[in-house]
Amino acid sequence: MKFILYTLAIIILGYLGHTFLPWWSIVIVAALVGLFTDYSGIRAFSLGFLGVALLWGVYATFVNFQNEGIIASRLGELFGGMSPTIMLLITTLLGGFLGGLGTLTGNQGRKLFSGAKK
C-alpha cells in the first residue's frame, strides 16, 4: 500500500517539478521520496523506476497519440531508423533508470542518518 502511495507521490510531485523546474528536477523528486523509504536498495530503486517510467511513459504515449507519431518518427529516423514505439520504450526506460537512481540515493541517504539496521 505504501509502495503505491510513494509511486503516486513521485508521479504527482514529478509532474509539478516538470511544470515549473528544469527537467532534471525529477531526480531530486525521486530522491526526496526515497528519503522516506526504509526499503532495501533493490526495492527503493524499483519504486523510483516504476514511478518515473509511468510518468514519462504515459505522458509520452499521450503526446505521441495526439501527434499521430510524427515527431517520434522524425527523431527515430535521426537516431538511425527507430520506430515511434522504440522511441517510447527508450524514453520510458531512461525515465525509469533516472527515477531508480534518484530513489536509491534518497533511500541510502536516509540509512546514513536513521541508523537503522540493515
Added chain:
Amino acid sequence: MRIIKFIVILLITFGFTYFINNPIDIKPRAIPPIGKLLNPFTGFWNNGESVNQFNDRSYQFDGLSGKAEVTYDEQLIPHIFAENLKDAFFIQGFITAKHRLWQMDISTRAASGRLSEVMGELTLKNDQLQRRRGMVFAAENALKGWEKHPEDIQNLNSYTAGVNAYIQSMKPRDYPIEFKLLDYKPEAWTNLKSALFVKSMAQSLCMRENDLESTNTLSVFGQETFDFLYPLQNPKQSPIVPKGTIWDFEPLEIPEKKPILMGLYDHKPFEKPAPFLGSNNWAVSGSKTKSGQPILCNDPHLAMTLPSVWFELQITTPGSQSYGVSLPGFPGITIGFNNDVSWGMTNVGHDVVDYYKILWSDQSRESYILDDQVKPVRLKYETYKVKGGKTIIDTVRYTEWGPIVYESPEHPMKDLAMRWIAHDSGPNELNVFRKFHAAKNFDDYYEAVQEFVVPPQNVVFASSTGDIALKIQGKFPLKREDQGRFIQDGSNSDNGWHGFIPPNHFPQVKNPERGFVSSANQHSTDSTYPYPYHGGFEDYRGRTLNMLLDSMSEITVQDMMDLQNNNFSSKAADALPLMLSLLKTPASDDTEKKILQDLKSWDYYFDKEDISPILFNYWFSEFYNLTWDEMQSKEEELKLDLLYPESWRTIALLEEAPDHDFFDIKNTPAIETAQEVVTLAYEKALEKIKEKLNNNKDYNLGLHKKTKVPHLGRIDAFGSKILDVGGDATALNVVRGNHGASWKMIVDMSKPVKAYGVYPGGQSGNPGSPYYDNMLDHWANGKYYEKLFLKSASEGGDKILFRETFN
C-alpha cells in the same frame, strides 16, 4: 561503509544526470544532450503537436495600440485583422516567430557569419567568407537608410517587438526542435537581423558574375576568341521588353570604353548561385482572358527548404486587405495581391558586383594607392566564438571600393576588393511592401517600386481596372562598355561607376499590344537599349513563355496553372534535331534501336514518365564536356578557373561552325569535328542509360531526378521524402536538384479577386507538426489551393481552425 556506499550512489546519480544533460562532443557534430532531449516534458516529445485539436487563445501585449484578431484557415494560414499597419506588423512578427523561429535565427546567423557559434568548426569557413563579404556592413548601412524614415522604422520596430514578444513568452520546452538538438537558446530579434535577411536574399540573387573567370579566359585565349565564344546577346533571345521597343528618353552620356586589364588569378572563385535558380512571372490582359479581366502569375524559384522559404498570410487594416507570401524575418507581403492590384517578382541578372585589383603601398597591406595617393585601409576585426572550440579573430580590410574578399599572402598584388551595390546605404525597402498593401492602381504600383533596389527584380503588375505592367527595378550603375565584366585596376578612381542609370530610364512595359507582359530571368532588352549591361541571363524559359503566351487566347486560370507546370524545353528543341542530324553509327541491337527511336520521336517535354529527357541531358552534357575539353586542360595546366561558354552558344556553334577547331578533342591524334564529338558523346550517354535500364526497366525521369526538399540545417530526417516530379532547369516548370518553384501563385483580377497558390512545404516550421509539409503533395502534383481572402474576422465558417485575439 554506509557512507562510502551512499557517496558512490550519489556520484553515479549525479554523474549520470549531468552526463545526459550535456552534449557529447564527438567531431564533427556533437551528440545532443540525451536527457534534455528525451524527457517528454521539455524534450522533443513536446514538439509533437496535436494533429487535430486546436484551441482559441487570447494574448495581451503593451506593444499594441488597438485590438486585433487572427483567424487560421485549413492550411494554417493566418488572416490578421488589425486597427493599423503597425499593429499588423507586430502580429506578423509574433506569429512568424511562433511558426518559424529557428529558421529566422539560423538564416540570419548564416548571413552574418555566426553559424559556427552554434554549429561548431564545420561552418567556420563559411562564416569567414560571409564576414569578408561585409554582410553585416551591408545590413548596418541598410538600417541607417531605413532609420531616416520614421513611419517605416516604427513599423519595423513593431515587427521586431512582435518577434521578441513571442521569444519572451517561451519556456525551454517550447523551443523549436532544432534549438534542442543543437542545444542553444533563441536570442532576441533586432532590426539589424531584418536588414541581414534582405542582404542575404541579395547575396543569393546578385552573385551571378564571372569577373575572375572572364579575366583569366580573356588573358589565356585572347580578345578575338573571347568575343567569339562569349557574345553578350543571344540572337534567339526573346527579351523581357519586346524587341523593337522605342526608348523615349535622352540617355546620359556613356563613358568611353577603356582597355581591359589582363591577368591570371588563381583565387578559388566563390560558389555561384545555381544557374537554374530562376523564376517566372507574367500578366495577361483582359483581351486575352476568358473572363475579360487580367490574370497575374508568379513562381519564384529558390533553393527549396523545410521549413519553407515563404510564410503565407493575409493582412487586413481599415480600408486595405492584402494577401500573399512573406519572408520570415521581414515585415509585409513580398509577393501577393489586394482587392485592386497584384504583384510578383523575378530576379534581374544585371551584374551589380565588380572586383578591383588593389595596389598595396607596402607589404603590411595597411594602405593602398588610389589616384597616386596613399590611402589607409579600415581594419575590421572579426571574432568567431566557435562552439566547443576556441575563439578566433581575423581581420577584414576595407578599401574605398569595398572589402577585400579575395586575398592570397603569396601574391598580395592580386588581392581583390568587392564593389557591391548591396553595400550602399539609401533605399528604403521597407516602404515598398507597405505601399503595395494599400496600392489601388498603376500609379500606386509605380510609386511603390521606386525604392526597391537590391536585389534588382522584374516586378510584374496587374490591376482589376485592366492594366498590366512590368518594370525592371533596381539600382544599376552607369558603366562603360564591358566595364565590370572583368577585374579592374583599383588604383584609378576613374574605373569606378559613373553614377547610376536614372530610374525613369529603366526598361519597362505597360499594356503592350501583344496583350501580355512576362519575365523569366532573361535579358531585359534587345541590343538597342542605350546603356551597356551584362550579367547572368536565362536563355530558354523566356522564349518558351513568350511563344506560348503569344499563341494563347480565351485564357482561363487552369491554362495558367498548366503553363506554370509546363515541361517543354527550348534547349532540347534547339539542340536535339542538330545533334541527331550529326549522329553517325545508328544503334545496333533492338534495345538500342528502341532507345534512339524514342529519342527521335520525343516532344521535348521533360515529363516524369519519360526516359528520353534523361538521355538528352546525358548526351548534351557529354557533348558539352568533350567540346570544351581545352578549357578543362588549360584549367588543370594553369591551376585556375576559366569561364565555360554558355550552352546556347555551344548549340549555335554546332549549327554555324561544326568544323571549328574547338570541336577537336585535344588528347587524340585525329582531328575531330562536331560529327565525331556528337557521336562519341552519344555512345557514352547510351552506355549510361542502358546501365540504368538494366537495373530497372521502368526507369524514368521522376525516379532519376530524386527531387527532395531538404531541411534548412541539412538534418536528413527533417527533409521531405523523394517526390515524383518532372521538369528541368530549361523548362518553365523548373525542378532540378532541390531547386524549384518555392511558391506558385495565380491571381484572377476579377471582382472579387480570386487567387490560387501552393508551395512545397507548409506553414509550420516544426517537423513535429502536420503543417510542416502538408502542401508538398499538392505542389508535386501541380495542384493549387484556392485562397481564402476574408473581409472580416467573423468570415470563413468551418474553414477556420482556430482564432487568436490580441489586446
